[in-house]
Amino acid sequence: MAGSTIYDIAKKAGVSIATVSRVVNNNEGIADKTREKVLKVADELGYYPQAYAQGLARKKKNIIMVVVPVLSNYFFMEVLAGIQDEISNYNYDLNIFNVQSNGKDNMFPQVENIIKRQWADGYLFISTHLRDTELEQLQNYDMPITLIDESYPGMDSVSVDNDEGIEKAMHYFLDNGITRIAIISAMKTSKPGRQRIEGYKKALNEAGVDVEEDLIVTGDSMYRDGFSEQNGYEAMIKLLELPNPPEACFCTSDIQAVGAMKAMEEKGVQIPIIGYDDITISNFIGLSTIRQPMYDMGALATKKLMKRMKNREAKPEHKVFAPELILRSSTETDVKEEA
Amino acid sequence: MAGSTIYDIAKKAGVSIATVSRVVNNNEGIADKTREKVLKVADELGYYPQAYAQGLARKKKNIIMVVVPVLSNYFFMEVLAGIQDEISNYNYDLNIFNVQSNGKDNMFPQVENIIKRQWADGYLFISTHLRDTELEQLQNYDMPITLIDESYPGMDSVSVDNDEGIEKAMHYFLDNGITRIAIISAMKTSKPGRQRIEGYKKALNEAGVDVEEDLIVTGDSMYRDGFSEQNGYEAMIKLLELPNPPEACFCTSDIQAVGAMKAMEEKGVQIPIIGYDDITISNFIGLSTIRQPMYDMGALATKKLMKRMKNREAKPEHKVFAPELILRSSTETDVKEEA
DNA sequence: ATTAGAAATGTAAGCCCTTACATTTTTTAC
DNA sequence: GTAAAAAATGTAAGGGCTTACATTTCTAAT
Numbered sequence: 001m002a003g004s005t006i007y008d009i010a011k012k013a014g015v016s017i018a019t020v021s022r023v024v025n026n027n028e029g030i031a032d033k034t035r036e037k038v039l040k041v042a043d044e045l046g047y048y049p050q051a052y053a054q055g056l057a058r059k060k061k062n063i064i065m066v067v068v069p070v071l072s073n074y075f076f077m078e079v080l081a082g083i084q085d086e087i088s089n090y091n092y093d094l095n096i097f098n099v100q101s102n103g104k105d106n107m108f109p110q111v112e113n114i115i116k117r118q119w120a121d122g123y124l125f126i127s128t129h130l131r132d133t134e135l136e137q138l139q140n141y142d143m144p145i146t147l148i149d150e151s152y153p154g155m156d157s158v159s160v161d162n163d164e165g166i167e168k169a170m171h172y173f174l175d176n177g178i179t180r181i182a183i184i185s186a187m188k189t190s191k192p193g194r195q196r197i198e199g200y201k202k203a204l205n206e207a208g209v210d211v212e213e214d215l216i217v218t219g220d221s222m223y224r225d226g227f228s229e230q231n232g233y234e235a236m237i238k239l240l241e242l243p244n245p246p247e248a249c250f251c252t253s254d255i256q257a258v259g260a261m262k263a264m265e266e267k268g269v270q271i272p273i274i275g276y277d278d279i280t281i282s283n284f285i286g287l288s289t290i291r292q293p294m295y296d297m298g299a300l301a302t303k304k305l306m307k308r309m310k311n312r313e314a315k316p317e318h319k320v321f322a323p324e325l326i327l328r329s330s331t332e333t334d335v336k337e338e339a
Numbered sequence: 340m341a342g343s344t345i346y347d348i349a350k351k352a353g354v355s356i357a358t359v360s361r362v363v364n365n366n367e368g369i370a371d372k373t374r375e376k377v378l379k380v381a382d383e384l385g386y387y388p389q390a391y392a393q394g395l396a397r398k399k400k401n402i403i404m405v406v407v408p409v410l411s412n413y414f415f416m417e418v419l420a421g422i423q424d425e426i427s428n429y430n431y432d433l434n435i436f437n438v439q440s441n442g443k444d445n446m447f448p449q450v451e452n453i454i455k456r457q458w459a460d461g462y463l464f465i466s467t468h469l470r471d472t473e474l475e476q477l478q479n480y481d482m483p484i485t486l487i488d489e490s491y492p493g494m495d496s497v498s499v500d501n502d503e504g505i506e507k508a509m510h511y512f513l514d515n516g517i518t519r520i521a522i523i524s525a526m527k528t529s530k531p532g533r534q535r536i537e538g539y540k541k542a543l544n545e546a547g548v549d550v551e552e553d554l555i556v557t558g559d560s561m562y563r564d565g566f567s568e569q570n571g572y573e574a575m576i577k578l579l580e581l582p583n584p585p586e587a588c589f590c591t592s593d594i595q596a597v598g599a600m601k602a603m604e605e606k607g608v609q610i611p612i613i614g615y616d617d618i619t620i621s622n623f624i625g626l627s628t629i630r631q632p633m634y635d636m637g638a639l640a641t642k643k644l645m646k647r648m649k650n651r652e653a654k655p656e657h658k659v660f661a662p663e664l665i666l667r668s669s670t671e672t673d674v675k676e677e678a
Numbered sequence: 679a680t681t682a683g684a685a686a687t688g689t690a691a692g693c694c695c696t697t698a699c700a701t702t703t704t705t706t707a708c
Numbered sequence: 709g710t711a712a713a714a715a716a717t718g719t720a721a722g723g724g725c726t727t728a729c730a731t732t733t734c735t736a737a738t
Binding site for chain 1: 342385386387388389390391392393394395400410411416417419420423427432433434435436437439452455456457458479480481567568569572594597598600601619620622623624
């Protein structure tokens with residue numbers, strides 16, 4: 001039973017391999033009697049075309065591959081939900097390929113190999129944060145790629161205006177007369193990390209507030225690239241142990257904010273905090289945040305990719321979602337109490 | 340550049356395709372000069388062996404495939420983290436295949452097809468909850484499969500003793516003299532759903548407490564099979580609107596418990612609640628829970644699978660983790676206050 | 679009964695690799 | 709310089725499928 005091939009079926013059913021192929025692929029122009037006969041044998045022998053042989057013979061794989069550096073994070077999970085739901089409208093299978101990002105410069109070769117190896121008919125890159133020069137190189141392979149959470153002129157992309165998000169959060173504080181605002185970041189050194197810190201500084205500068213480097217922190221735990229409760233917890237502890245703690249805090253991910261809130265609770269203080277993402281849990285724990293439409297991003301990117309696979313010539317489209325400030329209890333000035 | 344083959348390289352480098360193959364696969368017995376020459380051309384032309392051709396020619400794919408019904412849930416995410424970290428010790432790529440579980444009886448055919456198509460060298464099934472008869476059928480294909488969060492005599496498996504988990508939670512309440520205990524479940528009808536409810540009833544019976552059907556609830560929102568904050572929220576609302584609300588609550592997933600806690604807060608009541616899973620966030624929001632070692636399960640299952648791929652004959656091993664009751668503030672009887 | 683045309687089936691090449699085996703080239707030992 | 713052994717390279721088959729094209733079988737019109 002294990003590993004029967006088209007030849008086995010053909011032999012046992014007394015037809016040619018071409019006929020078997022046509023039957024299992026549901027092609028037309030096959031006599032009903034033949035079809036039945038073949039199907040019966042195929043079922044008995046547990047036959048179904050081998051993916052690799054089929055992929056080689058056709059040029060098509062019927063696979064969409066999602067490429068991500070870190071799987072288990074909330075942002076990815078939500079984006080993926082959107083992809084997953086959208087793709088179920090098409091006749092494609094979903095594969096997820098996890099590239100290792102060991103801090104170093106090793107991501108591009110991995111990604112390039114995936115493309116070279118022609119795993120799929122189209123690719124969705126989530127937060128890979130490759131350099132423009134690298135993406136340019138990838139273009140040479142002439143494969144449909146849609147970028148999520150990043151952008152590059154030559155490829156379709158779906159992203160969020162990060163600067164705007166930070167600005168909104170910062171302005172909320174500044175407009176309320178709060179100026180000593182801390183920022184908790186994951187991976188200060190990464191491209192998006194740096195960007196956010198820049199946005200933070202810019203907002204401060206424009207408001208005529210001096211930047212205090214002490215207020216730009218990250219936790220020490222770098223598991224999951226710092227996108228963890230633990231990291232946020234550690235960062236907030238640092239902030240609260242400062243001689244002069246901040247009056248408010250902006251956090252570059254909700255998950256870190258959860259940890260930060262715990263730290264505040266333990267220390268018995270409560271300063272307004274705004275997260276980033278709006279993961280579903282945030283609504284349930286009263287965390288104010290900058291909403292990124294993660295689910296929609298996944299769904300839209302999938303749509304775009306499908307379109308691109310149909311029409312390779314159209315010029316790249318870039319959708320930039322506007323982030324939204326969602327206010328919940330974590331930014332209420334007076335201490336909230338359970339009734 | 341797009342889609343150069345071994346023939347292109349061979350021609351341009353003035354060698355045979357066999358030599359090219361040997362070079363790119365890093366075989367030995369190739370003159371350094373030849374190797375360099377070929378590598379140079381390969382690089383220029385952006386060549387790397389096509390996955391499908393290679394997979395066909397060798398019998399090996401160097402792929403481990405994770406098969407899951409629902410990707411975006413916390414349990415899966417944690418298990419996956421374990422798999423991901425463990426697999427990085429081996430020279431295998433990770434692929435995740437998402438089978439659609441539209442409630443109906445359609446999961447087995449999908450899973451069977453994946454196996455038939457020979458996508459990977461080994462498979463990790465997470466929470467697929469197939470029937471024993473179905474798993475038995477799969478065995479005929481003679482593929483290394485390790486089950487996670489379920490078990491079947493004929494296959495390696497890594498799971499948790501669910502009954503024990505429920506028992507521990509129930510006993511905590513019962514031992515504290517609480518008898519009117521509600522259970523919030525996702526998908527009452529699924530195999531694990533039913534199991535848990537049975538465990539719940541059993542614990543009650545053994546304690547001589549009558550089962551009140553009213554106290555067995557689930558939310559109406561069935562997105563993600565009911566494993567969502569929203570579902571828990573809805574369920575708790577139902578409970579609190581009962582003429583005679585429960586004194587305590589057991590929740591079959593932490594994520595639902597988060598929603599349930601929100602509902603309690605809104606209604607201004609606070610009854611002890613215990614969740615299930617111990618997702619990382621639980622520690623940060625003070626949710627008591629039954630800990631499943633999700634990460635370890637993923638890692639161990641991966642190890643087992645690797646072992647199995649080496650030795651196909653060994654008899655199946657079953658690891659059953661003992662769940663652990665973790666007490667946090669959500670089960671403290673007196674109302675906790677921020678300092 | 680013939681035969682043109684349609685329908686069904688078969689043949690064989692090709693998709694891109696790997697690898698056993700054959701052949702050629704280089705090295706070593708005398 | 710020669711022969712034998714070792715190293716490097718090449719040839720060709722095969723992995724399991726699809727599909728253009730060729731062939732056979734059936735249908736329907738005469």
